[in-house]
Amino acid sequence: MRQYDLIERVRRYNPNTDEALLNRAYVYAMKAHGEQKRASGDPYFTHPLEVAAILTDLKLDDATIAAALLHDTIEDTPTTRAEIDQVFGPDIGHLVEGLTKLKKLDLVSREAKQAENLRKLLLAIADDVRVLLVKLADRLHNMRTLEYMPAEGRARIAQETLDIYAPLAGRMGMHHLREELEDLSFRQLYPEANNLVRERLDALAARQSHLIAEIEQQLTRKLVDSGTEAVVTGRRKRPYSIWRKMERKSVGFEQLSDIFGFRVIVKTLRECYRALGIVHTTWPMVPGRFKDYISTPKQNDYRSLHTTVIGPGKQRVELQIRTQEMHEIAEYGIAAHALYKDSKDSPSDMLSRESNAYAWLRRTIELLAEGSNPEEFLEHTKLELFHDQVFCFTPKGKLIALPRKATPIDFAYAVHTDVGNHAVGCKINGKIAPLVSELNNGDEVDIITSPAQEAPPSAWESLVVTGKARLAIRRATRNAVRVQYAELGRRIVERLCQRAKREYSDEKLTGALPRLARASIDDVFVAVGRGEMRPSDVARAMYPDYKEERISPVPPPKSEAGWFGLKKGKAVQFKVPEADQASSIPIRGINSDLPVRFAPNGGAVPGDRIVGILTPGEGITIYPIQSPTLKDFEDAPERWLDVRWDMDERSPQRFPARIAIQSLNEPGTLAQIATVIAENDGNIDNLSMKRHSPDFTDCTIDLEVYDLKHLNAIISQLRAKKVVAAAERMMG
Incomplete structure (x- = not known):
């Protein structure tokens, strides 16, 4: 592509384009990259030029096109942010910096580096959505030319694309771009499966080409006869989408009934429902296959009517009915919003008012940015990018969108973190249900909370499917553990001071914080409780003349x-x-x-x-x-x-103990041993047996008892049994 080709592409949708800006960015980037080459051997500058061309298909503004041309200059050339600001202004400089990877990362694992760069990118996206659009175009062109990379690099980049960038495009409603990223990744990661699915698709399309044309004609004619102008187009599912459905549902290619579908594009919202009525009164509807995403749009702003009917030739026909505006948003997502018209607001401010998808993204990024380690951040990001959803309601009718397989625990955290932390039960559609129930579309969920539950059980972390819930549970668990360690550390330090006949006070310890390199006294106590700091060092920091008596x-x-x-x-x-x-x-x-x-x-x-x-x-x-x-x-x-x-006699607790028993090897022996323990109100926690000789068996039992007197009573009564040769307490 030549310089004038790019200008012409922009001029087609923006006659008032700033040609001088685009020409300046073109020349600057070409000189900055100089003799650099891509893995294919092509001049490196062909890459940012193609990225800019992809963005012209999305009809983006001049600043975004210029940023696309310059997006690798800070990262891969001696160019600095200050130079970009000086030549192109701070707006474009901000976009280019947001697209620049972090170079000086002193991190051991590749996953940690990947996560930190992703964190930086997402924070930049939260500030300006155009960063996301350039990044997705950048990733798309890299995937289109991936065959020139080494095999190991190809697999890593394709997996990252499938895990993060394709779902991110889907979450932003950019359906067309998501599908291409998925198919390109599928081709690299699973070449045999990709080739097989494509062969089956081509063969099926050849056999049914006449049927597809017939359905298009019949649908169009029926709608026109009823006074509804519509454009009907047939389409087939993409290879990755088909393969994923086969994997998810464990079915063969021949068992899929929705490989081919049809889009019905009408002019108005009213005509969407009119067309639906015409279709349903002409052909029988398949039960359970109707979804109204117009009245309840997806979180990525997708709106359409979905239905499946038994159409001509007794074939199942999947239909999507939408207006042209809905279709553009379905295909191009956030890029289809009128963001860059004359306005004093920033593109992100305008988008936050118009796009639920971007509003979701900003909320999610704010949540993810709250200090989790890099690996956890990557995990939560992947969880949040799932785009298969169920829609549930609060008792007041508020719509909550969740990933499939979500539980009421996920629902509770989606409502509010405090609701999740204090949840003790739930009602689904008015009936008491377990908190681990799988939610379905249309469920009304009422979360029962209790102030007595100060923190969620740590086991919940393995039960939830949303990143928000998992992050909140992990944070609450850490806080609870931190409180425990802080209390332990405080007791250790206070008792050390008592033994040393020194006065302890929080004020005294606060004054010693600089010597301990801790920000707060709680940090000191946690370090002592965790065993990371010696209590004698704390005493010495408060009292330099303290001498430890070990x-x-x-x-x-x-x-x-x-x-x-x-x-x-x-x-x-x-x-x-x-x-x-x-x-x-x-x-x-x-x-x-x-x-x-x-x-x-x-x-x-x-x-x-x-x-x-x-x-x-x-x-x-x-x-x-x-x-x-x-x-x-x-x-x-x-x-x-x-x-x-320090026992509370009003609330007796059981404690662990272990006993070793040598018993006769005859029927009923174990039953007698268990009976003695049960009659004495003991609880068997674990049991193992090993044949000692033909006549004797060694038995090790982990018990729960109230105290030493209780344990000795059980051992004494076991010894009194004829089937027991010996019974002793074990200590490790």
Whole structure:
């Protein structure tokens, strides 16, 4: 394409085009790229020129065409943003910078780099939609010339296009562009499937060409006879769309009934419904196949009537009925809106008033930009770009569009984050239903909330399908865990100060924040609770003269009244933790406000003398003081914590314990063991058995009991059974 060819293409739809601007951008970009070559061997400048040509098909403004010509100059040449601003103005400079990838990314994984560049692009799109239009045209031309890239690069770019850019085009209502991106990606990623589907399509089209023409003629004649002018055109589905449907529904090519469809373009909205009535009174409608996207448009502004009838020759005929304006929006999406007419408003401001799709995109980008790590951002973005939707309603009639397979949990978060966080139940169409139910088109969903639920269960994250819900659940879970770690860290620091006979205050710690390189005291407590910062370092930051007295406990024999440890290199005996109630951290149970877990191979129960081991990232692990595992922590005295039981007798809880049983190998043995445990109100959490000899079996049982007295009573009664040779408590 020559310079004058591009100008002529723009002049066809914009007679008042600024030819001087376009000529200046053409020459500037050509000189900037100089001798650069593409993978095909063509001059690099052919790429931005073709991108600009694609945008002329969308009838875009001069600034966007100029930005397309310049879009790679900052990224791939010595050109700077300041130079672009000086020559072309800040508006075009802003667009070009929005299309420039981040170069200096010190990130390990390719996914992280991809996500950070996508984040930058989406933020630029939220500021000006023209960035998106140039980017999609850029990706389309790259996909059209992808065969010149190395095989590995082709697969990566095609997958990225299929995962992100094609769905993004679909979300923006750019149906035609989305389909071409999907088909080009399909050709690269699944060449055999692509060739097979195309061969089947061509063969079917050859066999049914006369039938397609006949249906077009009959439909047109019937509508004209009824006083409705219409243009009827036949079309066939694209290869990727057919293959995806075959995969999703697990059907063969021959079982598809909507490979061919017809569009009926009429003049007015009233004629859409009139044409629908004519079609339905002429041919029988297929039940369940009618959809009215005019009264309830899709989020990408798509509007049309869909129906399927048994038409001429007893063939199923899929119809889309729409006006010319609806058709342009269906094909070109946001680019079809009259954005760039004379107005003092920015294109994005104008579009936000006219396009639901762009309004959705801006809200989504604002949500995604809230600080998740790069991999999560990429995951949430892909989730948000799903375009197969169901439409549900609130009890007040508000329409909520969700991806297919969405649950009431997704619905709750779509209404408001607080509604999702406090959701405890739901009604679907007036009936109580599980929160994990799959929603269908037209469902009325009433979310039941409770202030008692402060945060959603973390398990919900694996049940939802929308990025907004998943992000909100993950954030709420993190906040809840952060609160737990902060509370643990506070208790550790306060008790350390008590033992050192130093006064603790938030004001004192606030003054020490610069020495700890933390922004807030909560950050300090979280770091201590997670095991990322030593409590003695916090004490030293508050009191520079603080000297740590390290004590490394060692488990004693069962008969000892105290426990042993090393103090200044010498073995000494210490009293049990109960001797220092004030400086010990109270342990109430798993459901407390502290991140607490119990020894994985044996647990701990009230009545045991216990010690806490601080595990980085996991909180406190509680061990009985006689646990042999504690020897593994002798060289890490800073991880030992004084802890004590603090039980609420009004709300008894069960705690984990493990017992080993050697039993006779005869029928009914296991039943007798289980009966003893059940009669004593114990709960079996896990059980494993191993044949010890022909006459005996070793059985390991993980129990839940209330306290040490309860556990000993169960063990005592097990020993009394004739089928039990031995029963002992196990400690890991």
